[in-house]
Amino acid sequence: MKHVYFVGIDVGKDRLDVAVKAVDPSQPSQPTKRAHQAWASPNNEAGLKGLIERLQQLAPLLIVLEASGGYERHAYLAMREAGLPAALVQPGHARAFARSMGLLAKTDKIDALVLAYFAEVRRPEPAMLPTANQSRIADLRGVRSDLIDTRTAYKNRLKTASETTRRHIQPLLDELEKSIASVEAELKQVIKGNADDAKRAALLRTAPGVGPIIAATLVGELPELGRLSRREISALVGVAPMNRDSGRQHGKRSIKGGRNEVRDMLYMGAVSAAKWNPPIRALFERLTAAGKLFKVVMTACMRKLIVILNAMVAHGRPWSNPA
Numbered sequence: 143m144k145h146v147y148f149v150g151i152d153v154g155k156d157r158l159d160v161a162v163k164a165v166d167p168s169q170p171s172q173p174t175k176r177a178h179q180a181w182a183s184p185n186n187e188a189g190l191k192g193l194i195e196r197l198q199q200l201a202p203l204l205i206v207l208e209a210s211g212g213y214e215r216h217a218y219l220a221m222r223e224a225g226l227p228a229a230l231v232q233p234g235h236a237r238a239f240a241r242s243m244g245l246l247a248k249t250d251k252i253d254a255l256v257l258a259y260f261a262e263v264r265r266p267e268p269a270m271l272p273t274a275n276q277s278r279i280a281d282l283r284g285v286r287s288d289l290i291d292t293r294t295a296y297k298n299r300l301k302t303a304s305e306t307t308r309r310h311i312q313p314l315l316d317e318l319e320k321s322i323a324s325v326e327a328e329l330k331q332v333i334k335g336n337a338d339d340a341k342r343a344a345l346l347r348t349a350p351g352v353g354p355i356i357a358a359t360l361v362g363e364l365p366e367l368g369r370l371s372r373r374e375i376s377a378l379v380g381v382a383p384m385n386r387d388s389g390r391q392h393g394k395r396s397i398k399g400g401r402n403e404v405r406d407m408l409y410m411g412a413v414s415a416a417k418w419n420p421p422i423r424a425l426f427e428r429l430t431a432a433g434k435l436f437k438v439v440m441t442a443c444m445r446k447l448i449v450i451l452n453a454m455v456a457h458g459r460p461w462s463n464p465a
Contacts (some may be wrong), residue, residue: 143340144153144166144262145165145166145178145201146164146165146167146203146256147162147163147164147165147201147202147203147323148162148163148165148202148203148204148205148206148259148261148262149162149163149197149200149202149205149206149258149261150163150205150206150207150254150256150257150259150260150261151205151206151207151208151217151254151257151260152208152250152253152254153185153207153208153209153210153213153214153217153259154185154210154213154250154327155185155213155242156184156185156186157182157183157184157185157250157323158180158182158183158184158185158193158217159180159182159250159251159253159254160180160182160183160188160207161177161179161180161192161254161255161257161258162177162178162179162180162200162202162258163177163178163255163258163259163261163262165179165262171263172227173243173259174255174259176255177251177254177258178253179200180251180255181196182250185213185216185217190216190217190220193217193221194220194221194224194226195461197221197226197279198224198226202226202227202464203261204228204229204261204268205221205226205227205228205261205263205264205310206228206229206230206231206236206257206258206260206261206265206266206357206402207228207229207230207257208230208231208232208233208236208253208257209230209231209232209233210233214230217457218275218288218296219271221297222251222271223271228268229261229266229267229268229269230258230266230269231257231264231266235260236253236256236257238262238285239256239259239260239263239264240252240256240297243259249300253256258349261273269366270365270369271367272340272362272363272365272367273336273407275332275335275336275339275429276339276361276362276363277362278332278362279323279329279332279333279339279358279361279362279363280362280363282312282329282332282362283327283329283355283358283359283363284328284403285325285405286322286325286355287403288321289321290322290410291327292317292318293318293319293322296311296314296315296318298314299311300312304374322425326354326355327353329358329427330354333358333361339361339362341406342357342360342367342455343357343358343361344357345454345455345458345459345460346360346361346451346454346455348454348460348461349415349419349447349450349451349454349460349461350414350415350418350419350420350422350461351411351412351413351414351416351418351419351422351447352411352415352451353411355407356407356408356410356411359403359404359407359426360407360451363399363401363403363404363447364404366378366380367451367452368452368454368455368456369456370452372449372453374454375448375449375452376445376448376449377398379392379401379404379405379408379448380400380401380402380405380445381405381408381441381444381445381448382445387442405444407447408444409444409449411442411447412440412444413440413446414444415443416440419447421446421450422443422446422447422462423458424441425433425442425446426443427440429442
């Protein structure tokens, strides 16, 4: 019987540990103590080139990488652009999977093999690959976010700074303001540079609560918007509350996983929409009047907002007040 292959890749800053699991389709799935093949590749351009060539020869059914603070991004995009079936998973999901098999030891090689078995059993769907222009939008949005965080930190310090310290901080703040303005101008031009992205951003901005940065985030970092169901898009962003019930105990519902950057921006949009977007405002007022916690209210508003935006993009229609 011809084997099929599943690949797990544990991502580090400088190295990619790879494990290949060979599977006989006629046999039940089961874990293995040793990989069919295992190697490590440098997490750089040369290493990725060699890794992709080797994986293409292997022709795996699925490759799974664990999200690792952004270090996985270049490897993931390179594999997807090469036509390889790669999927990203959240670290918590992979670790819980390992614990379910009694694997408490943790090394890069073990993690890679666990991810290969995870690929075989769970079969996560490869996410939609962003276009080159969408990747540029995401990069610029990320830079802007970092600059905003740095500006906030310096502004907070400036409140209690001595005159000596103030002389050093103020010039830095002035430069940060210029850098933020420059990034925002470039972000605007990049969006305009692609007709589809510009059209989608303009469509999203018709919804009260969605400003230019939120629209840019959704265009660049949520290419699946408009292509998934309301439940799927809510789960993807991470605003679908999960039940915590067992027997007679009923725990609080909470949200987990998802795309943090998108969810953070969506929160800002929901705060604005709770004031200016009639359906969101009505939901906010109804849940607040019912005594719901603010966090619960805002999660519901975020979910309703992303569902509305998903429908707008799916049908290509600008926002309209249903009232």
